[in-house]
Structures are given as structure tokens and as C-alpha cells.
Amino acid sequence: MKSDKNQFTDNQSAALEHERKMLLNLANDIISVKDRNDLIQTFSKHMRELFYFSHAIVTLIDPKDETYSPILLDQGSASFEGHPEYEPMVKARFTINEPFAKTVLLSAGPCAFTIADVMASPQSPAYLRLNYELGIRTVLMAVLRIEDKPIAFLHIHSDREDSFTPQFIDVTSRIIPHLSSAVANIIKNDEIVKKENEKSFLLDFSNEITAVRTKEELGTVVNEALLKLTPDGSYVIRKINPDTQKLSAYLWNHGSLTSKHDLIKEVLDQEFPIKDGLQNRVLDSYIPLLISVERELLRGIKAPYLDLWKSLGFSTMVGIALRNNNTNIGLLWLSINEINIQILKGLCSQIAISMGNIMANDELVLANKQILSYKRQLEEENDYLKQEMQSLYSFTEVVGESQKMQEVYKLMSLVSDTNSTVLILGETGTGKELIAREIHNASAYKNKLMIKVNCAAIPSNLIESELFGHEKGAFTGASERRIGKFELANNSTIFLDEIGEMPLEAQVKLLRVLQEKEMERVGGTGTIKLNVRVIAATNRNLENEVKEGRFRSDLYYRLNVFPIILPALRDRVEDIESLCTSFLKRYSKNTGRKQVKISQKAIQQLQSYLWPGNVRELEHFIERSILLATDQLIREVHLPIASQSSTDANILTFDQSLEEMERSYIVEILKRCQGKISGVGGAAEILKIPGNTLHSKIKKLNISKAEYFTN
Structure with a gap:
């Protein structure tokens, strides 16, 4: 052992x-x-x-x-x-x-x-x-x-x-x-394994984001990707606004935080300044920043989104700048406690590229819409120009050889070659637009179309937009940008008919155009330089309008640079025959009939009428007479019955005695002068007789005040 x-x-x-x-x-x-x-x-x-x-x-x-x-x-x-x-x-x-x-x-x-x-x-x-x-x-x-x-x-x-x-x-x-x-x-x-997973994650994300074409598609892809990084998936992407001073929400996902939906929406709807002490730090950084919510609040950062994060129980947030072509376009806030720098940088790099492409595409789509809008606008303006060109030939020349018209021709020849503002005065129907066209056609702008604006035909709330244009969103209904008549008339002539009807608010802007040769669109901030020759016309007495406070005195003086007063047809009776010949030729052709002529008796009838509607009334009367004529000769005319009454005295006929004709004529003149007998603009001045003589005739002819004067 x-x-x-x-x-x-x-x-x-x-x-x-x-x-x-x-x-x-x-x-x-x-x-x-x-x-x-x-x-x-x-x-x-x-x-x-x-x-x-x-x-x-x-x-x-x-x-x-x-x-x-x-x-x-x-x-x-x-x-x-x-x-x-x-x-x-x-x-x-x-x-x-x-x-x-x-x-x-x-x-x-x-x-x-x-x-x-x-x-x-x-x-x-x-x-x-x-x-x-x-x-x-x-x-x-x-x-x-x-x-x-x-x-x-x-x-x-x-x-x-x-x-x-x-x-x-x-x-x-x-x-x-x-x-x-x-x-x-x-x-x-x-x-x-981590790097392989990161590569796989970023590759999958890259493949998915490559197919993205819209903001909504980008949101779906980003939501799915961020849910893999953070269980709740809460994030918000803010983009830098065009003013480069503020950030507004672009994409977001508030995860399961439905109980705070109203508060979240309130913050998402707000714009926040870039330089708020926190967002600018993120935008200046080239790596993701882990932000302690409590610490930033203690530092005194005043931002509603910080208060929101605290109320949602977020202790830390990651902020990452989004850059496209090395330019900041926005930032991403993500609810996460740990930073994987490589993943976040790779993720945000692709998000920024996609965002940049989408925003560029949105701008392109918007630009295309604007181009289509401008195209439609140009088509409308082209239609307008065609109509204007058609109306351009409504008179081939000014008809009339009377002494008063010779005076008008002389004034037209003096002003046509200049760029001076012209004010054409005269009763309705005297041919103010025709005179404006003749001045334009003899000017340096004759190769361009004159733009016409009837100030009386445009509602007062739209006249500024019509004259000066407007920007998109300038007022309710302004769904697109539109240029006004002044821009359309740049390097040409604009004819402002019925200028006396223009509202006072628009008169202020018109005065600026006349004085400074510049304007702004309604709702716009940019100044537009203009080179426009202005011709205005009215049948109102602008001096009286100024006294009554309905027309700005400074605008009146600026318009009244070169006034041309058109005579009423009754003051150039000798032109009636030549006017009738011109109208007969035109409307005979328009109706497909042989040349219709007019008898001397009919001419004498027409010359005896006062023509309160002036040349326009005569034109329409001749057109009606051609349609009523049974052959190629108008032997007599059928003047308005009301005008043949002795009390109205609108026309003079050969059935009246000389005394009756004189009485009717004096009554009509007194009516037109609103009862004013003597002085400037009085009946005596028009009749070219002394005021005392007119008083005597009124008494002799037994003309009562009630016949010509009404309060």
C-alpha cells in the first residue's frame, strides 16, 4: 500500500x-x-x-x-x-x-x-x-x-x-x-456587424429615398427609417424659410403622443427665428448635437418647442443640420437618448438632398404654373389688343373742317411729337378717344398699341389692381400674379377715359406714376420703373370736381399740362354733312348695301338739331336711318319726338318761327349752363352777347326760370 x-x-x-x-x-x-x-x-x-x-x-x-x-x-x-x-x-x-x-x-x-x-x-x-x-x-x-x-x-x-x-x-x-x-x-x-448594419440601413434608406418624388413620399420613408432608430419615432424637420430668418415645420411625426395633439399642432404651426440660441447652434455644427432639454431651459432659452418637449417627457433631443450642396436648408429634431453619429449624418445627408430636390421641383412646378398663368394672361391681353386694334379703325381719320376743329388739329400737331401729358375735355360723344388715338399714332410710340382704360367701367375696389396689377394673395381672389394696364403700356401710351370718375384712393397712386414715373403692384414691395405717356379724358368739369373735393387738385394740375377742348357738335354744325357722308359710307358697307346717300333737306334737318349726344349720337342715328331706308336715298330723317317739343327745344325745325327758334335755343343754352346767365361759363358767353342783352331777351321772350333751372 x-x-x-x-x-x-x-x-x-x-x-x-x-x-x-x-x-x-x-x-x-x-x-x-x-x-x-x-x-x-x-x-x-x-x-x-x-x-x-x-x-x-x-x-x-x-x-x-x-x-x-x-x-x-x-x-x-x-x-x-x-x-x-x-x-x-x-x-x-x-x-x-x-x-x-x-x-x-x-x-x-x-x-x-x-x-x-x-x-x-x-x-x-x-x-x-x-x-x-x-x-x-x-x-x-x-x-x-x-x-x-x-x-x-x-x-x-x-x-x-x-x-x-x-x-x-x-x-x-x-x-x-x-x-x-x-x-x-x-x-x-x-x-x-454594427458597421454592416449601418451600411445596410443606409443602403436600404438610400434605395427607398431615391424613388421619392413628393414631400408626402419623403415623410413616409423618413418615418419608417426613424422608427428603427428610436422606439417612439418622434421627430420634426424644419426648413429655412425664403426670408432666411425663420424656420417652419416641413415634416413631422409625433408618434403615439396623441394626448398632446393640440399642443403639438400649435407649436408646429409656428415659425421660429433661426437665431434663438439653440437652433443656430445646431445649424452651425457639422455633427449631431445631443441637447438636454432641462439644461437649455435653465440657460434661459425662450422657445415654445422646448416647453413642448418638457411636457412630452423628452429629456434629451438630438439636433442635426440638414445641408444640400453645403448650404443649410433646415434641421432635424429627433427624440433619442444616444447618438449614432455615422447613421444620423448619413441619414440626414440623404434627407437634405431629397428635400432640396423636392423643394426645387416644387419651385419649378410653381414657376410652370406662373408661366401658364402668364401665358393665359398674355392670351387675354392679346385678345384685348386685337379688340383694341379692331376699334383702332373705327375712325380712319378725324372728320371735320370747321374753324373749331382746325384749332383742335393745331393743338394736336403741337403735342403729338412730345411726351407731355394731355387732358382732352369735352361733352360725351365728341370723339375724345379718337383724338387720343390720333395723338398716339403721330407720336414716337406709334408702332406700339395704345392701352385704353375706362375708369368709369371698373369697380372702385378693383381699379387699383386693374391699373397697377397685383401680387398673388394681395387680396381675396388674387390667386395669381397679374400685371396692370400701366405695365402693359410701358414704352407706349395709356388712355385714361372718364378720368373724373376715378376714386380718390387710386388718384394718389396715379399722381405718383405721373410725378415719379414708377409704381408698385397691389400687395407688392418692389418698385417698377415706367416710361408711359398719359392721355386722359373726361366730360366733367374738373375744376368744379376739385372744388367739391371729388378730385385731387395736385392730380388735376399734373394732368392739365396740355388741355385740348373738343367742341360740341352743335358748335360745328358745318361738319355735320361731312360726318354724315363718312358714316353713310361705312355703314352702307357694313350692311352690304350700295352707297346710301342723304338729301339736302335731311342734312338741313340734322343741322337744326342740338345733338346732346354729339358725334356718337349722330353716328348711331345715321346707322339707324340706313337700316330704315327703302332705297339708296335718305330723303328725310325722323328725329326723336321728345326733342321736337317746344318746351324741351332740343332741336330746331323749319316749322318754327325765328322768334320760336331763338327762344328754344336760349332755353337749351340756359339749361346746359345750369341757369348761369353771365360770367365765365355762362349762357351769355356761349351766345357771344353781353349779359344785359341776354337778360333783355329772356324778359322779352317771356322765358321763366322754371323752364331752365332746377334745384
Whole structure:
């Protein structure tokens, strides 16, 4: 039989051999481990062949923020997974700067601790308390290093006081190098997998965003991508407004936060200044910024979106600038606690490109709409010009050789070659538009069309828009930009008919155009320079309008640069025959009849009529007479019955005596002068007789005031 000493030696040799085999098997198994989750289980399985302990954990050291956190858990041996603090604890980070961790880092090998003693020290990590509450009494810790750089901690826990014997510590020391290599490989593999996942994520996102054409499609793709980065998926993209001073919401997703929908909508509807102390920091940064909501509020940043984030329970937000061609176009706010810089930068780079393309396309679509709008407008203006060209030939020339018309011709010849403003005065129907056209056709602008505006035919609330144009949205119904008649008449002539009907508000703008040669569209801010020759016309007495406050005196003086007064037809009776000949020729052709002529008797009848409607009334009368004529000769005319009455005295006929004709004529003149007998504009001046003489005739002819004067 062997002696006791030999038996002891044999047992010791067997134990050492068992230990050697265990270490060899452990080293081989660690090398062959494929799944990171199997590493700690493999370690625990082989170690338990020699020693007792409760469970083991490997925590990863992050040198950037000087923290460590669980990476490998011996879940098969852990008995406290149901504890409410377990999940938060395995996701927590612990500082390596507290005394307990520093002691391990400075140690040359594994260190055994009694948990109760460590817990009594200040700044002890919280996971020791959790382990102690669950029955753990001792812990063995060792640093895993690669090239002398600490990469992780090994934690071996036991519910016994005497578990970590010198032999346990010695075996652990010999296992550390193998475990360190295995953990290093896991870290590298994790980084490779992480990068591959990032590439795959960004590639998938790139493929999806390439097909995006609209803002709505971009929103769908971004929503799906961000949901993979943050569980709630809450984000908002704000774009820089055209004024480059503010940001407004472009895309957003408030996740499941439906209870705060009204508050969220209120903030989304607002525009925020870029330089608010927070958004400008994000836009100036070339990396994503992790923002503490509470800290920014304490710094005094006044922004409603910060208050919203706090009310939603967001403690941290990530802000990333969106740049297209190295130019800021907006920013992304994302509710997330950790930043993956590469993913966010890659994500935002593609979002910015897509946003830029969409906004550029939207601008192009808008520009196309404006072009179509301008095209429609030009078509309308072309139709207008065609109508104007047709009306241009309604008179081939001014008809009339009377002395009064010769005076008008002389004034026209003096002003036509100039750029002076012309004011044409005269009763309705005297041919003011015709005179304006003749002045234009003899001017330097004769190769361009004269633009006509009838101020009396445009509603007062639209006259400014009609004259000066308007911008889109300038008023209700202004769905598109439109140029006005003054812009259309640039480098040409504009004829403002019935200028006396223009509202006072529009008169102010017209005065500016006349004085400064510039204008602004309604709702616009840009000044438009003009080179427009203005010809205005009215049948009103503008001096009286100025006195009554219905017409601006400064505008009147500016318009009255070169007045031309057209005589009434009754004051140039000798032109009636030539006018009749011109009208007969035109309307005979228009009605498809041979040339209709008029008898001398009919001419004498027409010359005896006062023609309150002047040339226009005569033109319409001749047209009607041609239609009523049974052959090619108008032998007599049928003048309005009302005008043949002795009381109205609108016409003079050969059935009246000389005294009756004189009486009727004086009554008509008094009516037209509104009862004024003498003085400027009085009946005596028109009749070219002294006022006393007219008084005598009124008394002699027994003309009562009631016949010619009404209040």
C-alpha cells in the first residue's frame, strides 16, 4: 500500500491534471465559441468544474465617456432576473472614476471583495447593493486587457464568504488572457456587424429615398427609417424659410403622443427665428448635437418647442443640420437618448438632398404654373389688343373742317411729337378717344398699341389692381400674379377715359406714376420703373370736381399740362354733312348695301338739331336711318319726338318761327349752363352777347326760370 504522503501527492497531481485539462478545454472552447452569448456560459461551465460561484458578468469599458456597462451575462446561473431593478441595471452605465473600479484598474491581477465592505464606501456602484439584496456576499473582479489597454471587467459573484481561494484567483489569472482575446474578438465582431448594419440601413434608406418624388413620399420613408432608430419615432424637420430668418415645420411625426395633439399642432404651426440660441447652434455644427432639454431651459432659452418637449417627457433631443450642396436648408429634431453619429449624418445627408430636390421641383412646378398663368394672361391681353386694334379703325381719320376743329388739329400737331401729358375735355360723344388715338399714332410710340382704360367701367375696389396689377394673395381672389394696364403700356401710351370718375384712393397712386414715373403692384414691395405717356379724358368739369373735393387738385394740375377742348357738335354744325357722308359710307358697307346717300333737306334737318349726344349720337342715328331706308336715298330723317317739343327745344325745325327758334335755343343754352346767365361759363358767353342783352331777351321772350333751372 501507498503511504499517506504518496497518496496526497497522487491526489495533488490528479487535481493539477484536472485543472490543466480544464484550462486547456476552456481555452479551446473559448476559441471555438461562435455566439457571443455562449462565451460567458462556456467560461462559467468550465470554472464550475473546479470552483463554486453564483454567476459571472463581463462589463465593457468605454474610454470615451469613462464608463463601463454589461456586455456578457451568465443568465443561466442568475437567480434575480425577475427583480424590478434588473433590466434597468443591465442597461445602465457606471463610471470608472469611482474608488471601487479604480482599485480594480490599478491592480495587477484579480481582486476579491466583500460586498458589505465595498458598499460601506462612498460612491459604490448600485449593482453591488442589488447583488447583496439577492444574497451575493463576495465578488472577484479582474481587468481584461489587450496590449495593456483595459477593455472590460470580469465580475464573478458568490453567495459564500470563502469562495475566492488563492487557487480560484490563480486559475482566474491564467484564464484572463484567453478571455480578453475572446472579448476583444467579440468587440471587433460587434463593430463589424454594427458597421454592416449601418451600411445596410443606409443602403436600404438610400434605395427607398431615391424613388421619392413628393414631400408626402419623403415623410413616409423618413418615418419608417426613424422608427428603427428610436422606439417612439418622434421627430420634426424644419426648413429655412425664403426670408432666411425663420424656420417652419416641413415634416413631422409625433408618434403615439396623441394626448398632446393640440399642443403639438400649435407649436408646429409656428415659425421660429433661426437665431434663438439653440437652433443656430445646431445649424452651425457639422455633427449631431445631443441637447438636454432641462439644461437649455435653465440657460434661459425662450422657445415654445422646448416647453413642448418638457411636457412630452423628452429629456434629451438630438439636433442635426440638414445641408444640400453645403448650404443649410433646415434641421432635424429627433427624440433619442444616444447618438449614432455615422447613421444620423448619413441619414440626414440623404434627407437634405431629397428635400432640396423636392423643394426645387416644387419651385419649378410653381414657376410652370406662373408661366401658364402668364401665358393665359398674355392670351387675354392679346385678345384685348386685337379688340383694341379692331376699334383702332373705327375712325380712319378725324372728320371735320370747321374753324373749331382746325384749332383742335393745331393743338394736336403741337403735342403729338412730345411726351407731355394731355387732358382732352369735352361733352360725351365728341370723339375724345379718337383724338387720343390720333395723338398716339403721330407720336414716337406709334408702332406700339395704345392701352385704353375706362375708369368709369371698373369697380372702385378693383381699379387699383386693374391699373397697377397685383401680387398673388394681395387680396381675396388674387390667386395669381397679374400685371396692370400701366405695365402693359410701358414704352407706349395709356388712355385714361372718364378720368373724373376715378376714386380718390387710386388718384394718389396715379399722381405718383405721373410725378415719379414708377409704381408698385397691389400687395407688392418692389418698385417698377415706367416710361408711359398719359392721355386722359373726361366730360366733367374738373375744376368744379376739385372744388367739391371729388378730385385731387395736385392730380388735376399734373394732368392739365396740355388741355385740348373738343367742341360740341352743335358748335360745328358745318361738319355735320361731312360726318354724315363718312358714316353713310361705312355703314352702307357694313350692311352690304350700295352707297346710301342723304338729301339736302335731311342734312338741313340734322343741322337744326342740338345733338346732346354729339358725334356718337349722330353716328348711331345715321346707322339707324340706313337700316330704315327703302332705297339708296335718305330723303328725310325722323328725329326723336321728345326733342321736337317746344318746351324741351332740343332741336330746331323749319316749322318754327325765328322768334320760336331763338327762344328754344336760349332755353337749351340756359339749361346746359345750369341757369348761369353771365360770367365765365355762362349762357351769355356761349351766345357771344353781353349779359344785359341776354337778360333783355329772356324778359322779352317771356322765358321763366322754371323752364331752365332746377334745384
